[in-house]
Amino acid sequence: MLRFVDTATESIDPYVDLVPAEQLGHVRELARELRGARILQLNATSYGGGVAELLNSLVPLEKGLGLDVQWGVMVAEPSFFAFTKRLHNGLQGAPQFEVTKDEVEAYMRHNTHVAEEIRGKYDIVIVHDPQPAPVQLLARDTTAKWIWRVHIDLSAYNRDAWAFLEERIEGYDAFVFTMPEFVPKPLDQSRVHCFAPAIDPLSPKNIALPADLRDRIVRWTGVQLDRPILTQVSRFDPWKDPLGVIRVYRELREKHKGLQLALLGSMALDDPEGWSIYDKITQVVEGDPEIHVASNFTGIGNLEVNAFQSASDVVIQKSIREGFGLIVSETLWKGTPIVAGRTGGIPMQLSDGEGGFLVSREEDWVPRIDALLSDGAEAQRIGGLGRERVRQHFLITRLLEDELGLMAGVRSAPASTATPS
Numbered sequence: 001m002l003r004f005v006d007t008a009t010e011s012i013d014p015y016v017d018l019v020p021a022e023q024l025g026h027v028r029e030l031a032r033e034l035r036g037a038r039i040l041q042l043n044a045t046s047y048g049g050g051v052a053e054l055l056n057s058l059v060p061l062e063k064g065l066g067l068d069v070q071w072g073v074m075v076a077e078p079s080f081f082a083f084t085k086r087l088h089n090g091l092q093g094a095p096q097f098e099v100t101k102d103e104v105e106a107y108m109r110h111n112t113h114v115a116e117e118i119r120g121k122y123d124i125v126i127v128h129d130p131q132p133a134p135v136q137l138l139a140r141d142t143t144a145k146w147i148w149r150v151h152i153d154l155s156a157y158n159r160d161a162w163a164f165l166e167e168r169i170e171g172y173d174a175f176v177f178t179m180p181e182f183v184p185k186p187l188d189q190s191r192v193h194c195f196a197p198a199i200d201p202l203s204p205k206n207i208a209l210p211a212d213l214r215d216r217i218v219r220w221t222g223v224q225l226d227r228p229i230l231t232q233v234s235r236f237d238p239w240k241d242p243l244g245v246i247r248v249y250r251e252l253r254e255k256h257k258g259l260q261l262a263l264l265g266s267m268a269l270d271d272p273e274g275w276s277i278y279d280k281i282t283q284v285v286e287g288d289p290e291i292h293v294a295s296n297f298t299g300i301g302n303l304e305v306n307a308f309q310s311a312s313d314v315v316i317q318k319s320i321r322e323g324f325g326l327i328v329s330e331t332l333w334k335g336t337p338i339v340a341g342r343t344g345g346i347p348m349q350l351s352d353g354e355g356g357f358l359v360s361r362e363e364d365w366v367p368r369i370d371a372l373l374s375d376g377a378e379a380q381r382i383g384g385l386g387r388e389r390v391r392q393h394f395l396i397t398r399l400l401e402d403e404l405g406l407m408a409g410v411r412s413a414p415a416s417t418a419t420p421s
């Protein structure tokens with residue numbers, strides 16, 4: 001089943017203060033080419049995680065450009081999402097990937113329902129990530145153009161997981177990856193496109209907050225502003241290593257008395273694994289008043305994340321794999337230094353000494369963060385250097401330009417390569 005997300009309609013005009021006017025002009029031109037096309041953005045959750053974050057900004061701007069676009073979210077039972085999270089983990093390189101007959105049947109059944117709902121209704125369908133990936137195959141709708149947009153890090157995929165998915169995505173007109181390193185070799189390269197996600201500088205998550213409001217929001221969570229703050233903001237997910245963050249923090253606290261840790265995590269509709277990770281975290285931090293664990297279930301929303309990304313002394317992103325890591329650009333945009341794993345899409349956004357530091361070896365986390373906590377002026381200087389790269393490469397209008405350009409290209413290409421089975 002499919003549920004539609006009610007979004008705003010926003011103009012791109014206010015972005016003129018932040019990005020080149022030619023870029024906005026090109027976006028408007030591409031939008032004119034796409035007028036009249038019925039477009040569907042399809043994913044598996046309307047909140048929690050980067051894809052929902054992206055669509056929450058992209059869809060209103062696409063509507064504001066006069067496009068006929070809808071955002072549909074697939075609705076399925078929890079066991080479906082338990083399986084698709086395992087598939088996600090396999091694609092990111094988890095060593096084990098096994099699938100039962102019942103899981104395959106449920107995966108295809110839910111996608112069949114979605115395929116039946118959308119068949120014949122759209123001219124362009126952008127399908128995000130593996131959960132709804134088989135809808136193109138199942139819809140057998142060769143009049144529409146189909147784009148599969150994958151946001152995860154496929155650089156070291158588990159072969160069984162990829163083989164499972166590959167036969168279900170072969171018919172797409174275009175595949176979009178965040179970077180060339182993620183493109184599986186067997187895929188038809190002529191249909192492959194690479195462009196990175198982006199952040200919306202005017203969304204509640206990223207807009208500049210008045211200092212008194214920012215401080216009040218942080219204090220409201222129980223974190224004190226007169227003592228240093230280390231923060232990680234991420235889904236509760238093994239690939240984000242929240243237990244590793246706690247270990248690093250506890251080591252740092254021996255030197256930096258009074259250091260507080262804020263672990264802000266969101267639960268996503270399509271990520272049931274979040275709750276078991278959350279339980280592990282709460283066991284590990286029980287009785288430790290300096291570690292603050294909060295989530296969208298305890299009132300952490302866009303403004304709260306914004307306030308923490310702005311007010312923290314250092315942000316940590318201890319990712320083991322990362323498709324892109326919107327969180328990195330969000331932090332850099334606020335001028336806050338970040339220490340992040342050298343993995344997936346993170347090094348595109350950050351280089352050593354420019355916005356923060358990249359870490360490859362476990363033993364480097366503590367010294368890197370220690371250096372920033374020990375020299376506030378230098379930390380501020382380094383943090384301030386990250387914003388310009390985000391402005392040039394990772395703001396939402398650049399993503400609009402890429403996505404609209406792809407849609408226009410795919411729409412004018414000869415008949416779909418999709419072969420009904």
Ligand code: UDP
Nearest residue numbers: 049050053233234235264265266325326327
């Ligand atoms: N996020 C949030 N609240 C939280 C944790 C995360 O709003 O408690 C948002 C975060 O600000 C970012 C997105 O979720 O916009 C995470 O995207 P990212 O690309 O970093 O990682 P993903 O979850 O897609 O793997």
